[in-house]
Amino acid sequence: MYSKKGEFNRKRSEMYASAMKNAYDARKNELKLFDDSFRYGKKFFKIVDFGAGNAFLSNYLADHFSESYVFALDPSLEMLTSNINKRIKSINDIEKINNNSVDAIFSLAAFHHVTNKKMILRKMHQILKKNGLIFIVDVCDKSVNQRFFDEIVSKYSITGHDFDFLNKDWMRYLAKESGFVLKKVKQNEIYWEFENEKQAILFVKNITGLKMRTDKLRNYILTNFEIKKSKSQFLLRWPLGYFVLEKK
Numbered sequence: 585m586y587s588k589k590g591e592f593n594r595k596r597s598e599m600y601a602s603a604m605k606n607a608y609d610a611r612k613n614e615l616k617l618f619d620d621s622f623r624y625g626k627k628f629f630k631i632v633d634f635g636a637g638n639a640f641l642s643n644y645l646a647d648h649f650s651e652s653y654v655f656a657l658d659p660s661l662e663m664l665t666s667n668i669n670k671r672i673k674s675i676n677d678i679e680k681i682n683n684n685s686v687d688a689i690f691s692l693a694a695f696h697h698v699t700n701k702k703m704i705l706r707k708m709h710q711i712l713k714k715n716g717l718i719f720i721v722d723v724c725d726k727s728v729n730q731r732f733f734d735e736i737v738s739k740y741s742i743t744g745h746d747f748d749f750l751n752k753d754w755m756r757y758l759a760k761e762s763g764f765v766l767k768k769v770k771q772n773e774i775y776w777e778f779e780n781e782k783q784a785i786l787f788v789k790n791i792t793g794l795k796m797r798t799d800k801l802r803n804y805i806l807t808n809f810e811i812k813k814s815k816s817q818f819l820l821r822w823p824l825g826y827f828v829l830e831k832k
């Protein structure tokens with residue numbers, strides 16, 4: 585209802601899982617952006633990881649919120665198959681979650697995939713308890729990674745990629761329209777971390793499901809992304825926005 589049908593199909597999900605398996609720590613700095621949520625001082629018992637994929641963030645949340653129960657929510661059953669621990673329950677439809685039952689919703693790298701963002705926020709408003717919180721980390725408009733998605737991924741990904749990315753003003757509007765207060769917006773300068781260039785290029789290719797020549801992709805990455813190199817590391821700048829919304 586809120587997603588592009590068949591986007592994370594079996595082949596796309598396999599490529600995603602392969603990227604994550606071969607360089608699991610590459611994205612660890614993305615998880616750390618959620619550490620800010622720990623400072624809200626609340627005990628979250630029922631948490632939703634929205635667009636959970638193969639539970640990269642769900643596992644992190646289950647580890648930190650040790651008394652909580654995490655719903656790993658994703659419309660793609662192929663994405664949901666791996667990495668589920670006993671306090672993580674995978675579900676594929678937000679309609680299965682009871683109204684006024686959720687303490688907090690977290691989402692990593694998934695919100696841009698939602699086709700009707702206002703509608704999903706209204707749905708999130710229904711399932712959250714009063715003063716419930718949403719923490720979103722995602723690629724934002726007018727960033728190097730947004731340009732990469734629009735110039736390369738939309739053309740060469742095996743399932744395409746045509747989505748609208750958030751910015752601060754749009755999120756403020758969406759929040760107001762759906763009964764939230766936008767409490768925080770932050771742009772974060774983070775890096776994906778690899779052992780070497782080869783690992784990085786393969787990771788980018790698989791995580792975005794690209795069917796394109798590796799030398800062409802390498803050329804795009806080296807020309808467009810900011811890179812920091814040392815003998816044992818290859819760091820690729822991957823800026824991400826962070827948004828916190830509170831149910832009024």
Ligand SMILES: C[S@@+](CC[C@H](N)C(=O)[O-])C[C@H]1O[C@@H](n2cnc3c(N)ncnc32)[C@H](O)[C@@H]1O
Pocket residue numbers: 586587588592634635636637638639640641657658659660663691692693694697698699
């Ligand atoms: C780039 S992956 C991110 C997965 C995971 N959060 C991570 O960081 O590895 C985007 C995920 O969003 C999911 N997705 C797409 N549309 C969605 C929707 N309307 N509601 C929830 N999840 C959605 C996809 O199936 C996919 O698993």
